[in-house]
Each structure stands twice: as C-alpha cells, then as structure tokens.
Amino acid sequence: MITTLAGGVGAARLLRGMVRVVPDGELTAVVNTGDDTILHGLHISPDLDTVCYTLSGRNDEERGWGLAGETWTVMEALEGLGGESWFRLGDRDLATHLYRTQRLAEGASLSTVTTELAARLGLGLRVLPMSDDPVRTRLTLAADGHEIGFQEYFVALAHAVPVVSVTFDGADRARPGPGVLDAIGNAEVVVVCPSNPVLSIAPILSVPGIEGALRARRGTVVAVSPIIGGAALKGPADRLLTELGGESSVLGVAHQYLEFVGTLVIDGLDASSQPSIEALGMRCVVAPTVMHGPEEAAELAKVALTAGRTG
DSSP states (O other): OOEEEEEEHHHHHHHHHHHHSSSSEEEEEOHHHHHHTEETTTOOHHHHHHHHHHHHHHHBBBTTTTTTTOOOOOHHHHHHHHHHOOOOOEEEHHHOOOOOHHHHHHTTTTTHHHHHHHHHHOOSEEOOOOSSSSEEEEETTTOOEEEHHHHHIIITTTTOOEEEEEEETTGGGGOOOTTTTHHHTTTTTTEEEOOOOOOHHHHHHHHOOOOOOOHTTTEEEEEOOOOEETTEESSSSSHHHTTTTTTSSSHHHHHHHTOOOOOOOOEEGGGGHHEEEEEEEEEEEEEEOOOSSHHHHHHHHHHHHHHHHHO
C-alpha cells in the first residue's frame, strides 16, 4: 500500500504518474480540504476535484483547474443578473458541487461523497479527505492585517498580495477523516506530493494526529520538493515561504518538513544543495522533478517510491 499527501495541481500531476506504477486498490491519496468553501449555497472542494478530474482524464490542462470542454452558461447568466461571479464555476463542474451539496444535506459525510464521486469517475485509487470536519485556511494580509479566506486570496486577489500569517480555522476541533490514520500507518511508503507546503500540506498536518502518525514512521516518508531553482513552477509557494520567514529554496522546504520527512527528492538544478539538506539529518535524492506529462510523472513516482523503500 502507498499513501500520498496531496493538494493542488502539482499533486494531481504526480498522482497521474503514481497510478501508472502502483496497482489499482493499492494507492491512497489523502487530500487537503482547507481550500473548501461554500459559494452560492454549494459545498466546493477544489483540491478533491482537481485530483479526481485529473486522474479521470477530464481536467482542463490549459487552465490547470476545472473540466475540459467546459461551458459557462450559468456564470454568464449570473453575471447578467449582477451576481457574484469572481469564482468561476463551469456548467459541468457545477453538477459535481450540486451532487456533493445534496448528499451532504442528506447526511452523508464528505468522505462518503468523495468515494462516490471517485467511483463514478472510474478511479482505482482511494481518495480520502483529510477530515470530514470543516478546516478552513485563513490568511492575514501584510498591508492592513485583514484576515481573508483562501479563495479570496488565491482567486479574487490572484495570490498577488503579501501575507504575514496563515492559520487553519477549525483544525483544533477536527478529526482525521475515516481511514486516514490507517492509510498513513499501514503504508509501505508515504509520499508528500510536490504541493504548496503552506497552503496544501500544512492544512493536512494541522488536523490532530496526522503529523504524529507521519513522525512515527519518518524514515519511510518521502517528499518531492515543489521548489525548483528557488521558484515554484506554479502558484505562490515560493513567495509564501519567504513572507512567512522561511527560504524559497529546497533547503527551505527541507526545514518545513524536517520533523516528519526522512527523504527529500530535489531537481538536478538544486543538486548543490544536497549536502546542506543531508547535514540536517534528512536523506536527499536528486532526480528530474519537472513533470511535462504522465511519463515523467511515472518516472518521478518510481524515484520517490524507491527512496521510501530504501529509507
């Protein structure tokens, strides 16, 4: 059994390779739900949907989110009425959120609904929300100290504003989702995907019990750095690491993950940092980490799994 911690496009891309090298039924993705939001009365789970859409081949590669071949009739009509339309929801994507909201209103858990949606999309892996309890990522702006929600920061403000802190509202009251701790504890290898350490991985760790489960098996936990040559390929991970007092580098990622990750996979561009990472007490593996397509993702998945098995 292989377990991954996942959030965002980077995770979905690595998982696209993982499903090529790990047999159906032996792969679990524990997915960030700190990005979840309620909009138009609908429960939206962006990271869960990105994982499911990508692995089912339905994602929009050009935009990096949502469904390919999408139409926007509802959003255009909403705009015409003067409604809130800054968070774009395509017509087919809306069907997912309508189904999720209906099932939650009927009393189903987020884990149950996610399993149903993954099955309907024909996925062979288990997709587990990090928690069925609401945990929401909140960011405090550097300019005025105002606290905003994740989607306002990431979408409405295009993650272009400096922040001074990130918190996870509700984390202290949350419990790991059903199967999450078992998936971590019983896995042969746990892989932390190349996701944003602050916005995708930290929310998962904020749920009580999850980081402790990872620390207990640190030697077989492998992370793939989302920072290459000092920058993030996509999103604000590099800026956030710096804004929050860290370093936008593979060494900065190593410091973020040191307590619960035994091996860090870094790109060849950062090979010179290998000795510094290993001096921290973390193994370091150098390999190509840019995933142009499923083939490169599969090769990177093999590297991560081998590192975990020999850790």
